[in-house]
Amino acid sequence: MKVSLFIPCFMDQLYPDIAFNTVKVLQKAGCTVGYNTNQTCCGQPAYNAGFKAESRAVCEKFLSDFNDSEIIVTPSASCAGFIRNYYNEIFSSSALSWNIQRLTKKVYELSDFLVNILKVENLGASFEGLATYHDSCAGLREYGIKSEPRKLLQHVKRLQLTEMSDVETCCGFGGSFAVKFESISLAMGDQKAGNISATGARYVISTDVSCLMHIQGVIENKNIQVKSLHLADVLASGY
Amino acid sequence: MSSVSPSSVFNVKSNEKAKDLGHRQTINFNIGRYNAVVPNGKKQFSDLTRVRQKAKNTKWRAIETLDQQLELFEKNISARGVRVIWAENADEACAAVGEICKAKKCKSIVKSKSMVTEEIHLNEFLESMHIESIETDLGEYIQQLDGEPPYHIVTPAMHKSKEDVAALFARKLNTDPSLTPEQLTLVAREKLREKYVAAEIGVTGANFIIADTGSIAVTENEGNGRLSSAWPKTHIVITGIEKVIPSINDLSFFWPLLATYGTGQQLTVYNTIVSGPRKSDETDGPEEMIVILLDNGRTNIIADAKARESLYCIRCGACLNACPVYKNIGGHSYGTTYSGPIGSVITPNLKDKGDWKHLSYASSLCGNCTEVCAVKINLHELLLHNRHTAVEEGYSTLSEKLAWKLWKRASLSRKLMNTGSGSLKNKVVNSMFKSWSRGRSGLRFSAKTFNQLWKEKNGDE
Ligand code: SF4
Numbered sequence: 001m002k003v004s005l006f007i008p009c010f011m012d013q014l015y016p017d018i019a020f021n022t023v024k025v026l027q028k029a030g031c032t033v034g035y036n037t038n039q040t041c042c043g044q045p046a047y048n049a050g051f052k053a054e055s056r057a058v059c060e061k062f063l064s065d066f067n068d069s070e071i072i073v074t075p076s077a078s079c080a081g082f083i084r085n086y087y088n089e090i091f092s093s094s095a096l097s098w099n100i101q102r103l104t105k106k107v108y109e110l111s112d113f114l115v116n117i118l119k120v121e122n123l124g125a126s127f128e129g130l131a132t133y134h135d136s137c138a139g140l141r142e143y144g145i146k147s148e149p150r151k152l153l154q155h156v157k158r159l160q161l162t163e164m165s166d167v168e169t170c171c172g173f174g175g176s177f178a179v180k181f182e183s184i185s186l187a188m189g190d191q192k193a194g195n196i197s198a199t200g201a202r203y204v205i206s207t208d209v210s211c212l213m214h215i216q217g218v219i220e221n222k223n224i225q226v227k228s229l230h231l232a233d234v235l236a237s238g239y
Numbered sequence: 240m241s242s243v244s245p246s247s248v249f250n251v252k253s254n255e256k257a258k259d260l261g262h263r264q265t266i267n268f269n270i271g272r273y274n275a276v277v278p279n280g281k282k283q284f285s286d287l288t289r290v291r292q293k294a295k296n297t298k299w300r301a302i303e304t305l306d307q308q309l310e311l312f313e314k315n316i317s318a319r320g321v322r323v324i325w326a327e328n329a330d331e332a333c334a335a336v337g338e339i340c341k342a343k344k345c346k347s348i349v350k351s352k353s354m355v356t357e358e359i360h361l362n363e364f365l366e367s368m369h370i371e372s373i374e375t376d377l378g379e380y381i382q383q384l385d386g387e388p389p390y391h392i393v394t395p396a397m398h399k400s401k402e403d404v405a406a407l408f409a410r411k412l413n414t415d416p417s418l419t420p421e422q423l424t425l426v427a428r429e430k431l432r433e434k435y436v437a438a439e440i441g442v443t444g445a446n447f448i449i450a451d452t453g454s455i456a457v458t459e460n461e462g463n464g465r466l467s468s469a470w471p472k473t474h475i476v477i478t479g480i481e482k483v484i485p486s487i488n489d490l491s492f493f494w495p496l497l498a499t500y501g502t503g504q505q506l507t508v509y510n511t512i513v514s515g516p517r518k519s520d521e522t523d524g525p526e527e528m529i530v531i532l533l534d535n536g537r538t539n540i541i542a543d544a545k546a547r548e549s550l551y552c553i554r555c556g557a558c559l560n561a562c563p564v565y566k567n568i569g570g571h572s573y574g575t576t577y578s579g580p581i582g583s584v585i586t587p588n589l590k591d592k593g594d595w596k597h598l599s600y601a602s603s604l605c606g607n608c609t610e611v612c613a614v615k616i617n618l619h620e621l622l623l624h625n626r627h628t629a630v631e632e633g634y635s636t637l638s639e640k641l642a643w644k645l646w647k648r649a650s651l652s653r654k655l656m657n658t659g660s661g662s663l664k665n666k667v668v669n670s671m672f673k674s675w676s677r678g679r680s681g682l683r684f685s686a687k688t689f690n691q692l693w694k695e696k697n698g699d700e
Contacts, residue, residue, distance in 0.1 A: 049639070141606040182677065218678065
């Protein structure tokens with residue numbers, strides 16, 4: 001299957017390795033991966049800050065960059081959730097409205113795409129260690145995945161999984177919230193880090209690099225010996 | 240005297256509370272107890288989703304036809320001799336109460352728990368008139384003793400442990416500091432008895448205004464609300480206009496929903512419907528009943544078709560209990576009557592967007608509030624909506640505007656996004672977002688973007 005890859009702006013700038021791991025995983029699953037080198041961002045940051053007009057301009061760019069794509073896959077439940085849930089509203093009264101309805105149905109988060117579209121759960125990955133999975137709010141409530149990443153991880157050889165308490169509670173990232181309301185964000189991160197650490201896991205895995213960036217930051221600051229990994233990192237290991 | 244802006248008060252208070260581990264522990268403990276019982280309450284519904292949907296639809300109908308519902312209510316209840324007063328704002332509502340007090344030569348009032356009376360600062364107003372106003376709900380009584388506003392819309396003293404309450408009673412009422420919660424309740428009950436006997440007027444809120452029968456309904460667990468409405472000679476009800484439901488039959492699902500989402504009960508202990516003062520053949524009840532219908536910014540919310548949904552709220556408090564921000568900063572940090580997600584949604588619209596828009600931003604938009612709301616209000620989307628209207632109406636700062644213009648320029652140009660080395664970006668971004676790196680390790684930009692690396696490997700597509 002031919003898929004168009006969308007790499008979130010955060011990941012593009014800070015974590016290119018995860019993006020390459022995503023490519024590796026998709027190829028392992030038998031996909032031909034295309035990447036339009038014009039792409040930038042889905043438009044979410046400005047939208048969440050209240051700057052709808054600025055956001056809309058970037059959303060339009062996304063639309064034109066991905067106009068010809070059959071299927072769009074992205075290693076982020078946050079971006080995929082935003083496109084699926086908010087593009088309709090952003091363009092509700094515009095001539096693009098028809099296009100949007102078509103497009104938003106073609107956007108998939110990585111684990112959802114693998115498990116529910118390709119029907120692949122075992123990618124032949126292998127990764128040694130005890131890990132806990134962090135549900136991003138975007139994944140859990142905005143996009144609606146919970147079992148998919150877990151199914152994929154259960155098939156990773158030598159990987160042991162354990163659940164943390166309050167697993168559905170927000171880690172405290174929240175975009176500009178993390179800097180505007182630093183102490184609230186950190187208090188939330190502190191509790192998340194505590195719950196992760198209490199499992200005894202060496203790794204925390206998620207579908208969203210934004211949560212991981214925040215969690216990793218808090219963990220390092222507190223000197224907790226846990227490493228954060230994107231789902232794609234784990235699924236691309238051992239082959 | 241220079242006045243401090245609500246947003247700086249919020250920043251100072253929330254900062255303090257977020258770091259207060261004792262506070263965190265008490266709140267997590269008390270909300271943990273709530274979380275433990277809610278599933279039991281939910282068991283009474285065979286199809287909970289449908290009930291919540293039905294409640295939402297009913298409130299939708301009530302708010303869309305608010306004028307007609309309220310007029311019907313007024314017509315029906317005034318036919319039984321109740322005076323209905325329409326108050327446009329807090330001052331008008333307080334003034335109306337003041338006039339009644341004067342006419343009745345009132346020296347003391349007993350009050351049941353009501354957030355609307357907090358909203359209009361009724362107790363302060365009465366104090367200025369030298370009228371004693373006593374809170375009769377135990378939680379509110381504790382808060383009043385302590386000189387604090389309620390911390391939570393359902394459980395006013397949620398932030399106090401039983402030891403805190405025992406110490407407070409000892410300090411204010413000279414009781415033994417080792418009293419148990421049961422003993423403390425008895426002390427309060429005894430004190431309150433005297434007040435009931437003396438009070439000329441009882442003030443209550445209303446959980447629901449019922450249009451088709453012309454009644455108000457009060458829900459509570461202690462019987463103090465019923466007593467406040469029935470014992471004194473005059474009963475004043477003060478309620479927001481959005482509390483209306485079309486029919487008395489709607490209570491069949493609103494009561495259980497409110498009980499379950501509020502406290503995990505199947506039904507709250509006392510549910511009282513009041514339709515008028517004592518009739519000539521009745522043995523008890525007040526001689527006179529007055530209902531004050533308060534707008535105080537609610538019609539601003541109606542004017543915004545999207546925000547209107549926030550008026551469906553039945554004040555169950557579930558969204559507060561589910562909110563990680565509320566749990567970390569507590570009810571008082573908000574600096575306003577309604578706290579938590581629903582408070583952050585309505586306060587900027589009830590009051591002033593410029594002064595209160597920060598509340599709409601003080602959220603990670605995790606969406607848990609929307610998930611738990613008894614009447615399925617899209618709370619986190621309404622926070623987003625508030626952000627949008629605040630920007631549209633020009634309430635953002637120049638530097639914010641500039642930053643997002645720049646963001647737009649960069650995001651529209653792949654070339655710009657590939658400009659600058661990783662180390663340069665590290666420097667700029669980490670110094671711009673000092674508040675990121677204070678409590679977290681700094682951001683580490685990659686030397687090259689994925690985009691650049693892909694092109695080097697695969698060429699331009
Ligand atoms: S917004 Fe919903 S959850 Fe929050 S208090 Fe109102 S009804 Fe309850």
